Amino acid sequence: MKRVFIAGATGYLGRFICAEYQRRGWYVIALVRKTSRAQRISADQLIEAQATQPATLEGLMAGADLVISCLGITRQADGLGYWDVDYQANVNLLHEAERAGVGRFAYIHVLRAAEMAHVPLVAAKSAFVNELQNSSLATTVIAPTGYFSDMGDFLKMAKAGRVWLFGDGSKRINPIHGADLALATADAIEAGSKWCDIGGPDIVTQKELAELAFTCLGKPSRIVFLPDVFRRLALRLLPLVTPRRISGPARFFLSAIAHDMVGAQHGTHHLKDHFESSLGVTKQYVRSTPMRKGKDHEPRACWRNRRPDLRSHIHFRLCPASHSAGPIGLRNEQHRRGSGSSIQPNQSSGDDHMEHRHLHRERARTCSVGCRTSGTVEKGLGGMEHYHSDLWHNLDNTGLGCRNDRQCGH
Known part of the structure; x- marks a missing residue:
């Protein structure tokens, strides 16, 4: 040779x-x-x-x-x-x-x-x-x-x-x-x-x-x-x-x-x-690079409106996997509350707030796609402010993020 x-x-x-x-x-x-x-x-x-x-x-x-x-x-x-x-x-x-x-x-x-x-x-x-x-x-x-x-x-x-x-x-x-x-x-x-x-x-x-x-x-x-x-x-x-x-x-x-x-x-x-x-x-x-919290990454903040009923329920989401953006509170109640549930504008109990946080975290852990979406700051149903971020849940899965072009299933 x-x-x-x-x-x-x-x-x-x-x-x-x-x-x-x-x-x-x-x-x-x-x-x-x-x-x-x-x-x-x-x-x-x-x-x-x-x-x-x-x-x-x-x-x-x-x-x-x-x-x-x-x-x-x-x-x-x-x-x-x-x-x-x-x-x-x-x-x-x-x-x-x-x-x-x-x-x-x-x-x-x-x-x-x-x-x-x-x-x-x-x-x-x-x-x-x-x-x-x-x-x-x-x-x-x-x-x-x-x-x-x-x-x-x-x-x-x-x-x-x-x-x-x-x-x-x-x-x-x-x-x-x-x-x-x-x-x-x-x-x-x-x-x-x-x-x-x-x-x-x-x-x-x-x-x-x-x-x-x-x-x-x-x-x-x-x-x-x-x-x-x-x-x-x-x-x-x-x-x-x-x-x-x-x-x-x-x-x-x-x-x-x-x-x-x-x-x-x-x-x-x-x-x-x-x-x-x-x-x-x-x-x-x-698409596969995680976004970070910070003022240079938009859209990330909730819609700051003086009306508490809108501020509590409308925030914006950008999903690279589906190439779509929109107000989740208006188009994707299933993401926030689960199938068959609905949220009334004036519903504001502390239990609902905790349920909402638990639901989000549970879906973050179980999402099989790992879609990196922009984080939002949301006023909870009980008036508590917390950081609402879909983008970090990929770390619990593969760490690779959503790498396909189909609709994210979470």
Whole structure:
């Protein structure tokens, strides 16, 4: 069985490459910094080591036929910079691969690196590629256009109401899904290619990308075009006014959007489907996240009315499971008092108040769906104020909340 050693296995692309090579029947060895962060990686063996420390790599690649490095950092952390990781850590891997006699070394680079040599992240990667091409090993360099995950910034801006673009938005890109890139990378390595510019199946302009984000959200497009001089000014000012962990990725992004980032078309995943899938996950997360008591969460308070008969019996409820809202006191007496019961406006005994509280708590414990509804503060039938909350009863059940689209049955 062939063996592949994959560095950067916990990253976005690294996970897909591990899965692709396992699918092809290779023995996958994944290099990780911490095994505790390596959950759900498709690997036969996890090796914990620090690529920035050459001594920890000694002997790890013995018997490997192929080394693939996806190693790199986007945001600088732990006191490490681009030259520590994107350059030196990869050099350490290359030297160990040479000592182990590995058959081929593949590296994930960036597209149009020559035009972005002034960007620190790209400069460090390009310096390593020079070392790699001077190596005695057979090599493959993969230069992707951009990941689907990076396009999420357009979706975030669209959610906020506007997408901001520099210039006229005519620059083109064909971003690629991680699974498609992993497949194309494995094919290129198998074919013995030395360099491949790889992109996804759909080529779009930045303006079309912004419009797609609004379309997936079901909103009218609101795009603001800024003169490109502001982009160039930002490139000059960012290193002076922001820390490296912010200015580094920002300078890369601002430089990349000034070019057509188009590679050879590969894959079957489309950006529209990715956006819609992301929105679906977001909606499910929002529906399954508990609301908390507080002034920022509405609707939560009862209808404050001076008439005690209305104040005692009308409060509002929002149920994410049924996507409906309304005055429970008017439309759902069964929820408050049980089937066949009714409440008269002037009925105000202390026994009724206690019965009401007991009924609510009993239904909270027995609801099998776990619908998270907004809490309300209600004046009890006996004049006592208590916190009335359907949303916490899920903690007594699964803690997951209502995750289906049918009417909650409590």
